[in-house]
Amino acid sequence: MGDVILTMKGIDKSFPGVHALDHVDLEVRRGEVHALMGENGAGKSTLMKVLTGIYSKDEGTITFEGKEVEFTNPREAQDAGIVIVHQELNMLGHLTVAQNIFIGREFMKGKFIDDRKMNEEARKLFDQLGIDIDPTETMSRLTVGKQQMCEIAKAISHDAKVIIFDEPSAALTEAEIEELFKIIRDLRERQLGIVYISHRMDEIKVITDRVTVMRDGGYVGTLITKDCTKEDIINMMVGRVIYEDPKTESQVAKDAPVVLKVEHLNAGRMVQDVSFELHKGEILGFSGLMGAGRTETMRALFGADPKQSGDIYINGEKVDIKTPKDAVSHGIGYLSEDRKRFGIIVDKTVAENSTMASLDEYMKGLFIDKKKEKEVAQKYVDILKTKTPGVDQLVVNLSGGNQQKVVIAKWLVRNCDILIFDEPTRGIDVGAKSEIYHLMNELVAEGKSIIMVSSEMTEILRMSDRIVIMCEGRKTGELGIEEATQERIMHAATLRN
């Protein structure tokens, strides 16, 4: 580990309604892999975006190679030698791999772009990294994993001094992760500073030298990886947060009736022959790595995407679900993992969002009974403790957690008996998180049944009565909460065939 190359001090950043970064510090040295850890929404990505000039900071200083810097756009950061592999893919689907890698700094032959040279250079780069991708292939034709590798190759191809990997492993296979680590070690040899963001504890132990932990937008501390245990890191990440008591045994009565039975569900490549049962009053956890096909399963079940085959039984009766409308009329509610895109209607009010799924009951003849609508919306604002000035407030003005509560309210207003919660706490702050957990427990106590898809192991282990594990579109395991451990879940989640 060499000298300090990058220091961020007292970085502060607010979005409307969210204090995303609260005086955060970070120090990176040459030749180290520095892990940045923290729960979802802790502010890791935001910190990196501030560093690379995508967001402007409100306060604080950034020192790079001994000089204070302030990047106003990503290009400046790149030119200075700081590049980032984004968490969300940033590809130009219509262009080729090589064109993507060299976008913004094309090789030129006079006035013209020298695509041949770019292809050669890209091929060299891939050879050097040991990746097998054709540089002339169109980007959108690659798999997600390969696209991610291209992003990484692109970052490396800059003459970078600091490279930031924001959850690079999420979409990669084991083999690809191995390749990635080889590359990272190689870069470390070359005395680059590397920031590595990941939620996977095992990777942290394997690849990183130091760990900086963030919590709720704040800086918690920095540890030397080899001197600490997983538990130390977890403690720092979770801190004082009081979650619901973890479940040690199923709360569901042995003879609880099956409210939902799915048999041999097939939908596209990502859902293959999935079968499971959901009991009354049960929280059924769906675990797996990203891209395991859980969301696709739920969407197919809900009728949001077409399915090829499979039978669905509700309360023992076979039902035909072709559209979300069918699902809703059978009492199923779906809380999507992407709230902004599929959940809320941002520029409509809390009241309007709350009755979206059950408008029929809030009609007076031909007209919407706005008084009754507001009453019911207010009722659920009170029950869910949604923080909003009123039910006339536009949802766009609420914070993430409260937006999530509005979506939950939508399904409660509809009085759904079966609720599918896909990543219910994604991007939600810690306080709201525990409230939602609390709420879920109350709901099942009232006799509703919940399917909870979650990528957070702790969440799965704390909330579920039973756990279904998926990998590559197949169900690869099912565990009662009594027998479930992180290791057993991980084992099933990586059971590829």
Added chain:
Amino acid sequence: MTNKKKGNAFTNNPIVRAIGVQKIVVVLVLILLLVFFSVKSSSFWTYASLLSIMDYTYYLAFLGIGVTFCLITGGVDLSIGTGMFCYALAGGYLITKLDMPVIVGILVTMGMGILVGLVNGLIVSKGGHAPFLATLCTMMIVRGLGAIITGGSSITWPIAGTPEGWTRNLFKFTLPSGTKIPLGFLWVLIAAVVMSIILNKTRPGRYIIAIGSNKEATRLSGINVAKYQTLAYLICGFFTGLAALAYSSAFQSMTPGGGGGVELNAIGGAIIGGTSMSGGSGTIAGTILGVFIMSILQTGLPKVGLQANYQQIIIGVVLLVAVYIDVLKNKKLS
């Protein structure tokens, strides 16, 4: 199943992939149309007929090339049809009514095209207006402008044979023997090649495609998105100016307030040629082919004795089919 596999074998053939499935289909349709018209109309395959098809193709091709750039950025330019008339009116007005040198008229025509293109680009990229709305407004503005400049009068560009009539030779060169050479085809060809190169081989072209493919990612790559977006509209404006020259050379006269609807033929041609309405992909060669289909329909349908009203219905349906193919293609991609 076997069918599907065959299709894949066909679409995966390297030659097919290099040319593009859509372009092959378009060429086939083009050939079909040509065969149909030559069977139905004895006069279709004559040199004169070719000349008149060319007259239609020039201005549509220029408009098509220009608007392809806007479409590739994920935008559109609705002002091109009306604009083409407006600029030609203004230029012609200077030449014929104010007796200015022809070159001044040409420069003004081109200049107005470029200027309106620039304004469109700025309104879209800096003003943040939806391209559709912005160019709808400029369409209304140039419509009024053309009429106001000329005092509402139609304009006839200098006619062939007069000293100022040399502009007409720019696109259709008359040899001393009286034979006419479709010179404009050469210009269209050159423009197509040059713009193809710009689109595929230079940075501006690359960035214009990138913007249409993923605007945010392009911005994150440190590219000045506003600049290249504006450039796309500027190019479109430039070609609208060229189209105005081509139109006045081929058809001499234009009435103020006209030109509405021409943009549809150009946009339609681009889409038939495989340019996507949603941006990110498109080729100049495809646009030229698509434009050919449009102009052959326009010149061929009257020759087979079809009443004007049916022609419109047919062109409307052709457009719908072309877009549907585009939609299906996009569905397959995702």
Added chain:
Amino acid sequence: MDKIKENAFVKKIGFNSLVLFCILILLYILFAVLVPVVNSDANANFVTWAHILSAMNYACFMGFLSLGVTFVIATGGIDFSIGPVMFCAALIAGYQLTTNGWPLALCLILCILVGTAFGVLNGLLVTYLGLPSFITSMASMMIAKGLGSVFTKTQPVSWPQLSDASGNGWYRNLVRMQVGGMTVPTGLVLLVIGAVICAIILNKTKAGRYILCIGSNREAVRLSGVNTKGWETLAYILCGTLAGIAAIFYVGVYTTVQPGLGDTFNNEAIAGCVMGGTSMTGGVASIGGTLIGVLIMALLQEGIMTMGLQINYQYIITGLIVLVVVYADLRSRRRRN
């Protein structure tokens, strides 16, 4: 400024509509002052009942067109066929009335139905085939033009005069009526009633709620178990139907319709709607705004004509007003975020 915006009354009406209304009044005052100055005729006077009546001719049919397209734009789509559809409806129904002697009432219904049919066509193509509304409606515009021509054998159709012997002329009272020597702009009254009904549909019924929400976030609405395709199609149908109604008001003033025309009205109708605060990206729509937007354009047309200027100034000014109003809206929204 913010205080005004927070005022309960202003909130109810909408700040933008209020600003727009002020523009309307200012424009009227402007013309009242300018007309005598600019016009070569010494006794030119803009502040007369006759001028208002005359402006209403245009406002009526344009108003219905604009109201209709507001629904489509609210879903995030666009309808470029309304003008030609209006003409097509008037041609087909008028042809049946004058050539085939159908009863007037039936023809009026036919007029509306032709509009509705195009609405259904557009709606189905857009929602079920997933075609972009822009090109779809452009294509159906061509089809409407062609169909109108084919149906009437490219001849113009003249609807009967008020004094027509057949007694078929009474429909013209829908636009203007003589009541005891006074001319009443019934068309304006009906337009306002139409606007109120549209406002109720948009703001008080399930259809309006879903149409607006689809414009905001189609997928979220679908995943709430709503038949989005159906409701979106309904927006196009409403638009077509209103274009059919607009046709009645068009012939109510101008009586004669020619085939192959009508596309210039599209731009004006869309401009009126967008000027009124309806967002091109969907989700936000204001019927009141649309109404005022159309009145502004009608006033512009009347004022410009009275000043003896070419009608083309109307296009230019309308285009500029739309750009400025929308830009101001974009700015204020950006600042809020």
Added chain:
Amino acid sequence: GGGGDTTTTDTTTDAAETEETTDAAETEETADAEATTDNSGLHLEIVSKGLQHAYWQAVLNGVNSKAEELGVSVNFVGPDSESNIQQQVQQLETALNADPSAIGLAALDTNSVMDLLQTAVDSGIPIVGFDSGVPGAPEGAIVANCSTDNLAAGGLAADEVYALISDRIANAEGTVRIGVVAQDATSESVVNRGLGFIQEMASLVADSGKTVGMASVSNERYVTDSGVEVNDEADVVIEVRVPASVTSELSAADASAILEQEDTIAIYGSNEHSANGIITANENLNKCGTGEGQVVAAGFDSGASIMNAVRSGVFAGAVTQAPVAMGEYLVETLVAAANGETVEDIDTGCQWYTAENMDDPEIAQNLYE
């Protein structure tokens, strides 16, 4: 309403026949006499069909010069296209609202202005029709017309063209074709110029003992209103084409379609726009001219390209109206009407011009670029 229109135009023809041009001269004198009296308070509104064509600009010139001479104020307006009825009605209504001394009107469509004509009668504002006038207007609504008899003008073109092709028709083995390119099938004046040509041509051919018919692809309105049967096998086939919209390129396409047919011997463009279309088409085809085997072409109105076509022999000739004089007569008649005098119809006349006679002062005054 073809029948009705014909009767109206017939009466105008009668008036023209009986009064000849001397009437015009008389009106001029009275107007001149009036000029010495006070006209300065008079305000005239003139609603034309538009300003697009050189023809209208020439009318406007006539109007302006006469108005200046008489010291009256004139507001000359027109819709932005010859098919925009809506705008013209608004313009007429606005004109009425300005409470002028008199109104000049070239109606795009009579039906649509019927109410306004009544309003004018009620409020005592005299209306004078010009150009094609206000055909079919109710009795008393229009005090006078200063117009071209379009049917007669079309007929004139037919007479002249027939003179050039009668031999060819007589000697023809099979079918020969005469094409008509019309701007539209809606404007009364355009239609009448077409119909005048078709009917005159048909009767001339019929008189010569040959059969005549309309081509089946012809525009239906022209077929119906001309009263000539559809017959693709007749000795002489008349083919009328109307483009989908009024743009140069579509007119040229129609003209090409006619010229390209082997049996075409003559072609006629019934206004400036259509004649231009023929010229454009002929640039590619080189078929028009008066020589052996060439197509005899005739146009209507003047303007740079038509005059050039006539001069260079591409067109055998063209019909010109007298727009400048029309504008002048119009203002005079309006002033007279405003002053409460009785005014009479004036046929402003039309002439056939060819390369030979187009420099005659009598004709040259009616040619404009």
